[in-house]
Amino acid sequence: MTTWVESVDLSDLELFSRGKVRDIYSIDSDKLLFVASDRISAYDVIMKTPIQGKGKILTQFTIFWLNLFKDIVPNHLITHEISEMPPAVQKHADILEHRCMLVKKLNVLPFEAIVRGYITGSGWEEYAATGSICGISLPQNLKQSQKLSEPIFTPSTKAELGDHVVDKLGEELANQMKQTAIDLYKTASEYALSRGIIIADTKFEFGVDSDGKLYLIDEVLTPDSSRFWPLSGYKLGISQNSFDKQYLRDYLSSIDFDKQTPVDLPPTVVDNTFKKYIEAFVKITGSRPTLF
Numbered sequence: 001m002t003t004w005v006e007s008v009d010l011s012d013l014e015l016f017s018r019g020k021v022r023d024i025y026s027i028d029s030d031k032l033l034f035v036a037s038d039r040i041s042a043y044d045v046i047m048k049t050p051i052q053g054k055g056k057i058l059t060q061f062t063i064f065w066l067n068l069f070k071d072i073v074p075n076h077l078i079t080h081e082i083s084e085m086p087p088a089v090q091k092h093a094d095i096l097e098h099r100c101m102l103v104k105k106l107n108v109l110p111f112e113a114i115v116r117g118y119i120t121g122s123g124w125e126e127y128a129a130t131g132s133i134c135g136i137s138l139p140q141n142l143k144q145s146q147k148l149s150e151p152i153f154t155p156s157t158k159a160e161l162g163d164h165v166v167d168k169l170g171e172e173l174a175n176q177m178k179q180t181a182i183d184l185y186k187t188a189s190e191y192a193l194s195r196g197i198i199i200a201d202t203k204f205e206f207g208v209d210s211d212g213k214l215y216l217i218d219e220v221l222t223p224d225s226s227r228f229w230p231l232s233g234y235k236l237g238i239s240q241n242s243f244d245k246q247y248l249r250d251y252l253s254s255i256d257f258d259k260q261t262p263v264d265l266p267p268t269v270v271d272n273t274f275k276k277y278i279e280a281f282v283k284i285t286g287s288r289p290t291l292f
Contacts, residue, residue: 010035012088020046021055021224027102031078033089034101036219040273042248043257049265053291055099057277058222060289062101065188065220072187073180075216076103076207098290106207106215109173111165112156113181117189118200119146120227120240123154143237145200145229151185153178156203176214177206188221195284197243198234202226223277228284243280248273 013025016032020041025033036055040047059080066075079085080101082093089096116123116133123133124144132138134154142148155165155178166174181204189199203225205218219225223244233241251269265273281289 010088010092012091020044021058022219026105027086027089030105032103032105033085034103034218035096036099040224040245040248042245042252043259045259045262047248047265048262049270051270051274051277053274053289054277056291057281057289058219058224059099059101061222061281061285062218062220064285066216068191069184069187069216069220072183073214073216075220076106078102078104103217104209104215106209106217108205108207108217109169109177110157111168111177111206113177113204113206114154114156114201115151115181115185115204116154116201117148117151117185118198118227118229119148120144120200121246123201145234145238145240146236151182151189153182173208173212173214180204180206180214180216184216192228192284193231195286196231197280197283198229198231198240200227200229200240200242223280228280230283243276243283245273247276 010025013027013033016024016026018024021037021039023035023037025035027033036058038050038052038054040051040054063077063080066077069075082090082097082100085102089100089102119127119133119138119142126133127138127142131140133152136152136154138148157165157168165177168174169177184204185199185202188202192199199221202221204216204220207215207217209215226244227246228243229240230243248265248269251265252263255263257263278289
């Protein structure tokens with residue numbers, strides 16, 4: 001059985017940053033090592049209990065989509081093969097195998113490029129209250145989980161509140177990011193439907209090089225960053241079953257989680273979350289993730 005990795009300690013490498021799930025190490029001036037841990041978060045809070053093998057599933061999901069998208073937009077991946085990485089990385093192969101990527105170091109755009117194809121989650125709550133999502137007016141009388149006539153782009157800023165995408169990036173780059181994100185969503189959505197999965201929404205992240213060239217970066221269309229619904233069980237007007245983090249969110253809602261304090265997860269929630277991530281991977285890719 002695979003061992004779980006809550007965090008990695010590569011003392012011979014410089015820790016560049018640590019996020020809710022990923023630890024990023026600096027390899028040299030133009031390369032980074034992305035390591036996906038088994039940590040899981042909800043409502044921006046890292047839970048006390050990791051999900052065994054989750055980081056490997058996320059990494060292999062991302063690699064699958066990067067390959068599918070290679071003709072749409074360049075990406076930051078250099079290699080995911082440990083044997084092709086520097087010796088300082090190879091020496092930790094027992095921990096890093098199948099959960100890391102060597103990537104180009106780019107200037108990260110300070111926005112999460114969120115694309116919504118269906119009205120659900122916080123978008124549904126906002127629409128029910130205001131008739132719009134993130135300032136985008138939508139037709140009246142839409143139902144929960146309804147497919148939108150066209151995907152909408154609702155970026156979330158990582159910068160200070162009030163910063164606008166165009167103001168921050170300039171019109172040309174902002175439009176390029178928006179159109180690329182929508183194109184990626186449409187491509188992924190069409191593919192996933194052929195595999196019996198609805199991608200309700202997702203978020204992408206982008207970076208640019210010194211010449212201003214746009215790259216797709218970070219995780220791509222994983223159960224952490226997307227909502228995956230089974231097509232066979234889709235029913236308009238209700239919340240959908242899903243193969244993603246929604247199961248965890250629903251559990252936390254059932255215990256009146258305060259959205260601030262990390263909690264221990266019971267074994268059933270850990271096991272069921274793991275199974276949903278595995279099932280999503282198998283349904284979408286047609287193969288099982290490598291966990292050993």
